[in-house]
Amino acid sequence: MEPKFHFRGIQFVKKALKLSSAVMLASMLVLSACSDGGTGQTGANQNDSASKKSGAATKLTFWTFNELHQKFFESMAKSWNAANPNEQIELEATTFPYDDNHNKLTVALQSGTGAPDLVDIEISKIGNYLKGDVQLVPLNDIVEPEKANLIMSRLDNYAKDGKYYGIDYHVGAQVIYYNKEILDKAGVNPDDIKTWDDFEKAGKQVLEKTGKPMTTVETSDQWTLWPMVAQHGSDFLDKDGNVKLNDAVNLEVLTYLQKLVKEKIAVPTPGGNHHAEEYYGFMNKGGAASVWMPMWYMGRFTDYMGDLKGKIVIKPMPVFKQGEPRSSGMGGTGTVITKQSKSADLAKKFLAYAKVSKEGNIEIWKQLGFDPIRSDVWTDAKMKEANKYTDYFGKNIFEFLSSLKSEIAPINVKEKTPAVSDVVKTKVNFLILNDLKDPKQVLDDAAKSIK
Helix, strand or coil: CHHHHHHHHHHHHHHHHHHHHHHHHHHHHHHHHHHHCCCCCCHHHHHHHHHHHHCCCEEEEEEECCHHHHHHHHHHHHHHHHHCCCCCEEEEEEECCHHHHHHHHHHHHHHCCCCCCEEEEECCCHHHHCCCCCCECCCHHHHHHHHHHECHHHHHCCEECCEECCEECCCCEEEEEEEHHHHHHHCCCHHHCCEHHHHHHHHHHHHHHHCCCCEEECCCCCCCHHHHHHHCCCCCECCCCCECCCCHHHHHHHHHHHHHHHCCCEEECCCCCCCCHHHHHHHHCCCCCEEEEEHHHHHHHHHHCHHHCCCEEEECCCECCCCCCCEEECCCEEEEEECCCCCHHHHHHHHHHHHCCHHHHHHHHHHHCCCCCEHHHCCCHHHHCCCHHHHHHCCCHHHHHHHCHHHEECCCCCCCHHHHHHHHHHHHHHHHHHCCCCHHHHHHHHHHHHC
16 A cells, blocks of 8 residues: 555656646746747846837926926927937926926925926026025036036026036026107107116106006016116125115115106006016007016017017117116026936936037027027027017017127026015015005015015
């Protein structure tokens, strides 16, 4: 009985081994088929090999608050992929509302997870992200080789301790847009307006001859006040980031603006700011004879004030004193790379291609109508090619801008910029230019609240 039992045990073991071998062989065949089509490579090695062979794209995420910025980056991703077959990019771009974009970024950086590779930060918000341990990637290696061609004051706005963290879309050169049809009716030549005293005199003439105000002043934004202060030699903050909102220059500028309102030469902007629908409708119907805004505002005219085509002329800003700069660098949005990016080197190459290269800067003009940060492209023949901006304003836009190149006053963007900007937008301008409160008292209270 024992031998018989032993034989059956051996038979059982043999059958089990055969079955196990069959299962293992089948499993190996299945794994082989899943991993590399029968090449015998492991899954990881095969994926690396396949990526190289097929040029598989690296995914980069991009957040912005401006749909036009998203479209620009998507266009540049296509251009990049055509020029770089071995470093393909799959750009996943998203446009959020302004506050959502910055709030989501803040949460992601503070929590250490969920941040995109690239993200737009508006100039008045950048101070929030340059505090303490900066969670952004320094961009010096793509900025410094091009310093001779770049308007560096625009990159200084996104810098700290010698490190550049953001690349702007434009210079934002401040200019004044005149409605020549209204000025002609009043007998005013815009080329004769050199100073703010000249502007006031011309405004009285326009009001008397046409019944229209010379201009509008913002009560819920900063683009009326800030450029005038910068050109007159001051700012909201000093170079060390200390509040100087209530200094003599800020007081002089706001007192002057309030005087224009009291004389009806200026009126508070319909809707509160120069991006309000109420303002577009007002201006499009010839509501006022001028508005001062940065060069990037050209797109607002072409897109929202079509009836003024051929009527608007662009001129340098008036000054308080002869010899002061006739422009300043206003507004801006810096594209940054977060330290959470797993493809920071590729993101940096792509950012340089899109916003630092000569080709990218030409596309910024063609697609967005912005005055690019590379001044060497301003005289490029491609900048005169017909588009909706040249059709609206004429072909000499960048010849005019080149004449102002050495007169673009810088601004101080620091950690307290978000706070001071908020106070100017929500309190200072409205109280002084709408409610006509005492400028000195308002500025002193505002500066105290920020400090």
